[in-house]
Structure formats: C-alpha cells, structure tokens
Amino acid sequence: MHSKKHSILKRWHSLTARPQKLQQKWQGKFWQAQSKGVVNVECRNCRSFDANHKQCSIGFGTPLRKCVVSSIEAHFNDCKNREVLEIGFGRFMLARNLIRKSGGRWTGIEPQVNPNNIPVLGKGGHGDAANIPFPDQTFDMAFGIQSIEHWAQKVGGRTPSAYKTCFAEISRVLKPGGTIYFDAPIYFHGHAMFVAGKLQDIRKCFDDSIWQDVRIEKWRENFAPLEQYPPSDTVVNGDWPIELDDNELQELLEKREDLSVYMIAITATKR
Numbered sequence: 001m002h003s004k005k006h007s008i009l010k011r012w013h014s015l016t017a018r019p020q021k022l023q024q025k026w027q028g029k030f031w032q033a034q035s036k037g038v039v040n041v042e043c044r045n046c047r048s049f050d051a052n053h054k055q056c057s058i059g060f061g062t063p064l065r066k067c068v069v070s071s072i073e074a075h076f077n078d079c080k081n082r083e084v085l086e087i088g089f090g091r092f093m094l095a096r097n098l099i100r101k102s103g104g105r106w107t108g109i110e111p112q113v114n115p116n117n118i119p120v121l122g123k124g125g126h127g128d129a130a131n132i133p134f135p136d137q138t139f140d141m142a143f144g145i146q147s148i149e150h151w152a153q154k155v156g157g158r159t160p161s162a163y164k165t166c167f168a169e170i171s172r173v174l175k176p177g178g179t180i181y182f183d184a185p186i187y188f189h190g191h192a193m194f195v196a197g198k199l200q201d202i203r204k205c206f207d208d209s210i211w212q213d214v215r216i217e218k219w220r221e222n223f224a225p226l227e228q229y230p231p232s233d234t235v236v237n238g239d240w241p242i243e244l245d246d247n248e249l250q251e252l253l254e255k256r257e258d259l260s261v262y263m264i265a266i267t268a269t270k271r
C-alpha cells in the first residue's frame with residue numbers, strides 16, 4: 001500500500017479512536033503469562049487479529065506499528081483525571097488523543113523541539129528523559145512510544161543519556177503509586193540491548209527498590225498465523241549504525257533467519 005495512504009489512515013485512526021469502544025475491545029486479560037514478569041500477546045489471540053481474513057485488523061503501518069497501535073489502544077483508553085507525561089512524543093498522536101478524550105491531561109517533552117519552547121502542563125515542549133523540566137511528584141503516569149530504545153544510543157552524533165539518570169528523573173516527577181509505560185522494538189534499532197533482544201538487561205534498568213510490578217509484554221514474538229518480520233538489511237549489514245560489537249552482530253546474523261522483529265511494552269508502578 002502506498003505510504004501516503006498509510007499515513008492518512010494512521011492519522012484518521014488517531015483522530016477517530018474512541019476510548020469507550022477501546023475499553024470494550026481490550027477489557028480483561030488480553031495476554032498470556034509466559035514467565036515471572038513476562039507475558040505474551042500472540043497474534044492468533046490478539047484482539048486486533050481478524051480471524052476471518054487471517055490478518056491484523058489495524059489496516060496501516062508495518063507489523064511493528066500495528067502492535068504499537070494495538071498496545072496504545074489497550075493501555076491508554078481510560079486516563080480519567082490522570083496527569084500524564086509523554087517522553088519523546090515525535091509526531092504520533094494516538095496516545096495523546098486517547099488520554100485527552102478519556103479525561104486525562106497530556107503533557108509532552110521532546111528533545112527535537114526548539115529549546116525556547118518550554119513545556120507547560122497540558123502542552124508539549126522541549127525536554128529530555130534525563131532532564132525533565134517539571135517539579136517532583138507532578139505526574140500520575142509517564143510513557144514513551146518507540147522512544148526509550150534511543151535514549152542511551154551513542155551513534156548518529158547523539159549525546160547518550162544514561163538509563164539510570166533517565167529513570168531517576170522519571171521517578172522524581174512521578175507521584176508515589178504513579179505508573180510507567182514504555183514500548184520499544186526488538187531486533188530493529190536503537191541501543192544494543194534492544195537490537196540484540198537482551199530482555200534481562202532491559203529489565204535491570206528497573207531498580208526493584210524504586211519500581212514494583214515490573215512487567216514486559218511481548219507483542220508479536222509469536223506471530224503465527226501472520227507473517228514473519230525479519231530484521232532488515234539495514235540492521236544486519238550495519239548500514240544503519242548500531243552499537244553491537246562484532247560478536248553480538250555475528251550472533252544476530254547466525255540466527256537471522258529464525259528471528260522476527262517484535263515489540264515489548266514495559267509497565268511498572270513507582271513504590
């Protein structure tokens with residue numbers, strides 16, 4: 001499908017998404033437990049799976065973006081009275097629209113916004129995960145959509161932020177009992193932990209003395225009966241600068257044929 005059509009459908013979906021309809025779609029347990037703190041959303045059991053046509057009912061985007069959309073639908077359909085911070089908001093509006101439509105207040109920070117644009121509650125402005133321009137205990141929730149994997153990325157002339165600093169900042173601006181949601185791709189791009197699928201290292205970013213109920217949802221790791229989504233040449237040929245060392249890259253190349261890009265959504269609660 002032409003990418004312009006995709007982007008129109010994506011914007012249309014964001015504009016027309018209705019929280020109540022999505023509460024019905026995603027109510028109850030939409031995942032299957034895998035191991036302690038890890039759950040699976042398999043395509044065959046996903047609420048977005050169209051069994052009649054054996055396809056994902058999200059009609060736009062890459063397989064990864066379809067999971068991003070589904071997971072946002074599931075997690076942001078009921079934000080009544082919640083003060084919510086988005087970190088690295090870019091241009092994708094679905095979560096922001098759902099937060100507002102379901103009665104929450106959306107605020108965003110984004111390093112690519114002009115530094116003169118100081119964020120205020122209810123709007124977007126300049127800011128970084130490692131330096132959040134808001135007072136302590138301001139938010140009920142903090143989240144990022146396909147953003148966390150870039151924070152500590154060294155390549156591309158970036159100044160990397162340490163995850164420890166970022167999560168200390170996030171914890172600082174959250175109220176006690178506040179929640180987090182961060183989704184990211186695996187075998188795709190960003191920091192080496194995400195490119196190489198090192199889930200245990202990703203889990204270690206969430207210090208148990210600060211966070212409880214840490215959970216990793218794996219979306220589309222089990223993609224049957226849908227198609228495999230192999231890591232792209234840009235990753236495995238090194239065309240896209242990634243931070244894997246030679247051994248890690250070799251390991252990835254050796255198992256490439258069996259790999260499929262998937263999405264994780266990490267959720268936790270501040271103690």
Ligand SMILES: C[S@@+](CC[C@H](N)C(=O)[O-])C[C@H]1O[C@@H](n2cnc3c(N)ncnc32)[C@H](O)[C@@H]1O
Nearest residue numbers: 087088089090091092128129145146147150151
């Ligand atoms: C792949 S884009 C995703 C944008 C948007 N959330 C979406 O889903 O389309 C990654 C975003 O993370 C932002 N980002 C990168 N490093 C960041 C950091 N240290 N703090 C906050 N945001 C960051 C980028 O500026 C960019 O907007």
